[in-house]
Each structure stands twice: as C-alpha cells, then as structure tokens.
Amino acid sequence: MTPITDFQQMAARMKGRPRVRIAAIEAHDDHSFSALLRAMQEGYADVIFVGNKDLMTSHEAALAPHAGHYEIVHGADVDDSSAKAVALVRAGKADLIMKGIVNTDNVLRAVLNKEHGILQRGRVLSHVSVMKNPAYDKLMFVSDVAVIPNPTLEQRVQMIRYCADLCAKFGIEQPRVALIHCTEKVSPKFPVTLDYEAIKQMAGRGELGNVVVDGPLDLKCAVDAEAARTKGISSPVAGQADIIIVPDIEAGNVFYKTMTTFSNTELAVTLVGADCPVCVTSRADEEQTKYNSLLMACLSAGR
Amino acid sequence: MTPITDFQQMAARMKGRPRVRIAAIEAHDDHSFSALLRAMQEGYADVIFVGNKDLMTSHEAALAPHAGHYEIVHGADVDDSSAKAVALVRAGKADLIMKGIVNTDNVLRAVLNKEHGILQRGRVLSHVSVMKNPAYDKLMFVSDVAVIPNPTLEQRVQMIRYCADLCAKFGIEQPRVALIHCTEKVSPKFPVTLDYEAIKQMAGRGELGNVVVDGPLDLKCAVDAEAARTKGISSPVAGQADIIIVPDIEAGNVFYKTMTTFSNTELAVTLVGADCPVCVTSRADEEQTKYNSLLMACLSAGR
Numbered sequence: 001m002t003p004i005t006d007f008q009q010m011a012a013r014m015k016g017r018p019r020v021r022i023a024a025i026e027a028h029d030d031h032s033f034s035a036l037l038r039a040m041q042e043g044y045a046d047v048i049f050v051g052n053k054d055l056m057t058s059h060e061a062a063l064a065p066h067a068g069h070y071e072i073v074h075g076a077d078v079d080d081s082s083a084k085a086v087a088l089v090r091a092g093k094a095d096l097i098m099k100g101i102v103n104t105d106n107v108l109r110a111v112l113n114k115e116h117g118i119l120q121r122g123r124v125l126s127h128v129s130v131m132k133n134p135a136y137d138k139l140m141f142v143s144d145v146a147v148i149p150n151p152t153l154e155q156r157v158q159m160i161r162y163c164a165d166l167c168a169k170f171g172i173e174q175p176r177v178a179l180i181h182c183t184e185k186v187s188p189k190f191p192v193t194l195d196y197e198a199i200k201q202m203a204g205r206g207e208l209g210n211v212v213v214d215g216p217l218d219l220k221c222a223v224d225a226e227a228a229r230t231k232g233i234s235s236p237v238a239g240q241a242d243i244i245i246v247p248d249i250e251a252g253n254v255f256y257k258t259m260t261t262f263s264n265t266e267l268a269v270t271l272v273g274a275d276c277p278v279c280v281t282s283r284a285d286e287e288q289t290k291y292n293s294l295l296m297a298c299l300s301a302g303r
Numbered sequence: 304m305t306p307i308t309d310f311q312q313m314a315a316r317m318k319g320r321p322r323v324r325i326a327a328i329e330a331h332d333d334h335s336f337s338a339l340l341r342a343m344q345e346g347y348a349d350v351i352f353v354g355n356k357d358l359m360t361s362h363e364a365a366l367a368p369h370a371g372h373y374e375i376v377h378g379a380d381v382d383d384s385s386a387k388a389v390a391l392v393r394a395g396k397a398d399l400i401m402k403g404i405v406n407t408d409n410v411l412r413a414v415l416n417k418e419h420g421i422l423q424r425g426r427v428l429s430h431v432s433v434m435k436n437p438a439y440d441k442l443m444f445v446s447d448v449a450v451i452p453n454p455t456l457e458q459r460v461q462m463i464r465y466c467a468d469l470c471a472k473f474g475i476e477q478p479r480v481a482l483i484h485c486t487e488k489v490s491p492k493f494p495v496t497l498d499y500e501a502i503k504q505m506a507g508r509g510e511l512g513n514v515v516v517d518g519p520l521d522l523k524c525a526v527d528a529e530a531a532r533t534k535g536i537s538s539p540v541a542g543q544a545d546i547i548i549v550p551d552i553e554a555g556n557v558f559y560k561t562m563t564t565f566s567n568t569e570l571a572v573t574l575v576g577a578d579c580p581v582c583v584t585s586r587a588d589e590e591q592t593k594y595n596s597l598l599m600a601c602l603s604a605g606r
Contacts (some may be wrong), residue, residue, distance in 0.1 A: 133565050135565055250549075254483065
C-alpha cells in the first residue's frame with residue numbers, strides 16, 4: 001500500500017471498503033450530523049444514532065435516502081446514550097464511537113467504566129493529531145497534545161505504539177519517530193531526555209516494532225533537514241519524521257494551538273487506546289476538522 | 304509615542320536618534336558583519352569590533368566610508384574578546400553587546416562573571432523573542448523560549464518585567480500579558496497555574512507596574528478573540544495579548560520552532576536582564592532575523 005500523504009488520499013482510500021459502523025452519541029446538532037451524513041453519502045459509513053430520538057426528527061428528510069444504512073437508538077440522557085454507544089462496540093455492533101453535542105467527560109466515563117467500558121487493563125487512553133502542512137510533504141502524527149499531562153516512560157512507549165499502529169493504517173510501514181525536546185542533549189537536568197534514551201534502546205532491540213526512533217530532537221530539526229544540517233545533526237529521523245512525540249501536554253498543546261492559529265494546517269484528531277477509536281472533536285474545531293477526524297477514525301477502525 | 308506594530312516601524316523609529324554604540328564580539332563573519340554594516344549605513348549605530356584584528360582586514364574597504372563610526376579592538380582569543388566587550392559596557396563606552404562567530408557560552412561566561420560581568424545581583428538572564436505574524440495585528444513579546452528551563456515564580460515575574468520594559472521601548476505603555484497553559488483551569492495538578500494565580504494577584508495589587516495580566520489561557524485564546532468567545536472565556540487579555548509568557552522551555556521552544564518552521568513570521572531575539580541587551584543570534588537564524596535582532600537591541604538600548 002502506498003503511504004497516504006494528505007487528507008484527500010485518505011478519502012479515496014475508503015472507497016470500495018466495507019462500511020464502518022459508527023455509534024454516534026447525541027449527534028443531532030447540525031455540525032455532527034452533517035459530517036455523518038457526508039460519510040454515509042460517500043458510502044463508507046453506516047450510522048447508529050444513539051441519543052434523544054425527538055431531536056432527530058428534524059433530520060428525517062435528510063436521512064430518508066440512506067434507509068438501511070442508519071438506525072436510531074433512544075438514550076434517556078447523555079450518560080445513557082454514552083453507555084449504550086459503548087455497549088454497541090462491546091457487542092460487536094459498532095466499529096467506532098463519535099461524540100456529538102455532549103461533554104467529553106460523559107463519553108469518557110462510559111469508555112473508561114471498569115465493568116462496562118472499552119479500555120483494556122494496562123492500556124492508556126491517549127490523543128493523536130494528524131496534521132498536514134504545505135511546508136512538509138508528509139503527514140505528522142502528533143501525540144499527546146490533550147490527554148496525558150506528564151507521560152511516564154511506559155506511557156511514552158504506548159503513545160509511540162498507538163501512532164505506529166495508526167501509521168500502518170495509512171500505509172506508512174516503517175514510521176520515523178522524533179522524540180521532541182528543546183535541544184539534542186541528553187541530560188539528567190531534563191528527565192524527559194533520559195526517557196528518550198531508554199526508548200531509543202528499546203527501539204534498537206526491536207521492542208517497538210518496525211519503527212525508526214531518534215531524539216532528543218528539536219521540533220524544527222524533526223521536520224527540516226536543512227536546519228538539522230546547519231546544526232550538524234546526523235539522524236535517520238531529522239527532516240523526515242512521521243511521528244512527533246512531544247515531551248508533555250504543555251509543549252503539545254502549544255504546538256497544536258500554534259499550528260491551528262498561525263499556519264495553514266489541515267488536521268484530524270482522535271482518541272486511541274480503547275477497543276475502538278473515539279472521535280471527540282470539540283465545538284471549537286472547524287467543520288473540516290470534524291469531517292477529517294471522522295474519516296480518520298473510519299480509516300483506522302476499518303474492517 | 305504610537306505603539307510599534309511591525310519591524311518596518313522599528314527601523315523608522317531609530318531615525319534621528321543618537322547612535323547606539325555596539326560592542327561586537329568576533330563579528331568578522333559575513334553574516335554578522337553585514338548586519339552591523341547595515342546598522343552603520345542606516346545611521347543608528349557606531350560599532351566597536353572586538354576580536355581578531357587580522358580577520359577584519361577583508362572588511363577594510365567596506366568600513367572605509369564609515370570612518371569615525373567604528374573602531375577595532377584586538378582580542379587575543381574568543382574569551383579575551385568577550386571580556387573586553389563586557390568591559391566596554393562597564394566603562395560606559397558601549398550600549399549593547401552583539402555576538403559574532405563565537406559560541407554563546409563564551410559570551411555568557413564574560414557577561415555572568417561575578418567580578419567583571421554585567422549581571423547585577425538578584426537579576427536573572429532571560430530570553431525574549433519578538434514576533435510578527437500576518438494573522439495577528441500586534442507584535443508578540445515571548446518569554447522564555449531558550450534560557451530559563453523551568454522558571455520559578457520569581458523568575459516568571461522577572462520575565463514579565465523584562466518584557467514590559469521592552470514593550471515600553473516600543474511605545475506599548477500598558478501591555479497585556481497572557482500566562483500560557485493548556486487549559487483555563489487553575490489546579491494543583493499543574494503547579495504552573497498556581498504561579499499564575501499568584502502573579503495575577505501581584506498584578507492586581509499593582510506590583511508589576513502598568514500591565515494587564517490574565518491566565519491561565521491557552522495560546523490560541525491569547526491571540527484569537529473568536530476562539531476565546533467560542534470557549535466562553537471573558538478576559539481583558541484574550542485575543543489581544545502583547546506579552547506571551549510560556550509555562551516552560553519545552554513549550555516555549557516548540558512555540559518558537561513551530562512559528563519559524565510552519566508560519567510566515569518575522570522575528571527578533573535578545574537576551575535581557577544584564578546591564579545591556581546581549582544580541583546572540585545563532586548560525587541557524589536567517590539574515591533578516593539577525594538584522595531585526597540587532598535593530599531591536601539598538602532600540603531597547605537607545606539613549
């Protein structure tokens with residue numbers, strides 16, 4: 001499979017595949033609904049709308065042409081709807097979860113529920129952003145800008161594994177992983193750099209699968225070969241990173257917000273680590289980001 | 304004085320002012336020399352070249368028209384040159400220091416020297432970046448992306464004071480200060496947010512001078528009023544920050560590198576906190592950044 005290098009290719013890649021079954025929680029608001037409708041129209045998704053049935057009535061006309069590809073399941077309230085969506089995944093009747101007009105906290109409570117949830121013991125829920133900027137000829141898989149505040153070594157390893165799994169769905173067989181830090185020096189003054197050393201050793205022993213890992217690298221050197229050369233850095237990752245592992249949520253959040261505020265970047269986000277992707281875009285996200293995120297979740301959940 | 308809102312205005316502001324006297328350390332390389340020559344040509348700088356005299360011979364022809372506005376002082380090696388430049392500042396014969404083709408470490412050793420240096424007791428050396436991006440109609444004064452790894456409360460306060468002093472030189476009389484964090488919540492889980500609370504209280508008591516401080520704010524909300532509204536944030540700083548205080552060097556460095564890699568941002572950088580600005584651009588910086596930085600140092604050192 002040729003690697004996917006932008007969002008247009010992602011949509012093309014879904015053509016002709018079995019439809020992905022989406023459990024959509026309270027997705028009666030216009031933004032969520034139109035993203036789901038588009039996914040049905042493009043032929044790659046079936047949708048189970050879980051939520052307040054009455055609030056779906058305004059969408060009846062739009063849904064009519066898709067008979068057989070959608071279903072409506074009533075939820076008594078947002079917690080009930082969230083629990084029912086999670087139950088659909090556990091029962092093998094849905095391949096991914098999408099959040100509509102409901103707080104992320106409600107969805108996460110159902111996902112993380114010890115008895116009825118979908119996070120396996122020993123796994124951690126994490127956040128991946130996929131970005132495409134015109135200045136870089138690859139997609140960037142970035143983790144974790146939103147969920148894990150100060151990752152432990154184990155969590156960093158899981159973040160890399162999740163991103164690598166996602167890369168595989170995009171046809172990127174041997175992703176290059178940049179471990180981001182403000183310099184290239186390993187120093188006990190910055191404990192994150194000691195984690196990075198340990199991760200490189202694990203990668204060297206083949207424990208992280210088919211990935212090429214290097215770091216600490218600064219963000220510019222990770223994606224700009226010329227900058228790395230100027231700094232005298234020779235690295236199999238510099239200038240060509242697929243996966244960007246940020247040191248912590250502060251740096252990650254600044255990266256995400258800077259890209260979305262000051263650069264022309266297309267993006268998709270998803271929660272990973274649970275039994276299926278959980279698509280939790282927020283009100284602040286742009287229309288196109290919501291659609292891209294749904295598309296990415298479908299691609300990564302695809303059967 | 305009208306506030307300066309871009310780099311072109313900065314150059315105009317220097318016209319007709321007394322020339323600033325620059326002590327330039329080993330500035331015989333083409334990049335440093337041409338920035339200094341331009342500053343002399345534009346009439347706002349006199350330069351004392353401190354360094355290896357022999358290496359200056361290739362520049363004799365270019366210097367000839369500026370007789371009376373430059374001087375060459377021999378330095379035996381990079382440490383001697385650095386020490387001599389610092390001594391010129393102490394003697395009141397230079398208004399700022401510029402680093403040429405010498406490691407920052409050598410310059411800092413001279414600046415920080417307890418006996419002969421120029422950092423007063425109780426002061427901290429810090430880094431300020433001034434950025435102009437077309438998506439924002441103001442300059443952003445950003446600190447600290449390079450020198451202080453994990454600022455203490457006292458250091459954060461100093462960073463704000465330094466930026467506010469710099470803003471005053473730019474005609475920004477009451478700068479708005481955004482304290483950056485990944486959310487708007489104050490929580491003991493993130494000690495930086497407790498520092499921010501303390502800083503806001505100090506600002507409220509007038510202890511930080513004529514500034515308006517708010518935070519925690521995420522980077523987007525600091526500069527994008529619409530994003531702040533969508534998130535339901537009402538703040539005197541959101542959408543109009545002049546000063547961006549980042550939580551730590553990891554977040555700061557990612558911000559700086561993201562802006563310079565993925566956005567069309569003009570910038571200048573300087574070290575502040577010593578008795579005069581110390582201009583330490585690196586080889587990796589673009590020509591224009593070197594010139595802007597020199598210009599900014601001159602504006603802020605101006606008599």
